[in-house]
Amino acid sequence: MINFNKDLKRGQIGESIFENLFSNFVAKSKVYAHDFVFTESAKELCGKTIEIKTDSYDPNKTGNFFMERFSDSEKETDGGPWRAKGDRVFWYVYVFLANKTMYVFEIDRLIARLDELCKWLRLSTVKGEGYNPFLTKGYKIPIKDIEDLAAKVSF
Numbered sequence: 001m002i003n004f005n006k007d008l009k010r011g012q013i014g015e016s017i018f019e020n021l022f023s024n025f026v027a028k029s030k031v032y033a034h035d036f037v038f039t040e041s042a043k044e045l046c047g048k049t050i051e052i053k054t055d056s057y058d059p060n061k062t063g064n065f066f067m068e069r070f071s072d073s074e075k076e077t078d079g080g081p082w083r084a085k086g087d088r089v090f091w092y093v094y095v096f097l098a099n100k101t102m103y104v105f106e107i108d109r110l111i112a113r114l115d116e117l118c119k120w121l122r123l124s125t126v127k128g129e130g131y132n133p134f135l136t137k138g139y140k141i142p143i144k145d146i147e148d149l150a151a152k153v154s155f
Contacts, residue, residue: 014053014097017095017155018093018095018102026050033087034049034084034089037050049087051087052095053093054097055094064140065143070137073125081107081110103147104153110146124140
């Protein structure tokens with residue numbers, strides 16, 4: 001179940017970890033569309049944007065990423081990496097707090113693979129809290145099916 005305040009706090013933890021690891025190369029974004037941007041010290045990456053997704057579950061137990069497809073399934077509002085691509089994000093970073101690992105994906109390559117995989121997968125629904133909550137839908141993507149696209153970073 002989605003709990004906005006809990007999810008926000010978890011996301012802030014993931015962003016803080018990322019920022020601490022890469023503080024010499026990134027700056028916190030000033031716009032909502034992405035979380036960070038590479039600075040001039042990153043040379044050829046300068047100006048490229050980064051979105052951080054943080055989860056608390058142990059991926060060694062599930063073997064999956066959860067890639068949000070629709071943040072509001074009734075309106076079919078893009079979520080997760082699809083929203084990030086629409087917002088012209090360049091890097092999509094998936095942080096697993098439980099095993100202190102992050103996967104860094106180039107968004108176009110990630111979306112191309114997800115679009116192929118999702119043809120054969122069923123959407124999973126995550127219900128939000130409150131009166132008439134929106135429904136988030138996404139895909140359980142086996143880590144083994146996309147990890148070759150990512151740089152894996154332990155922290």
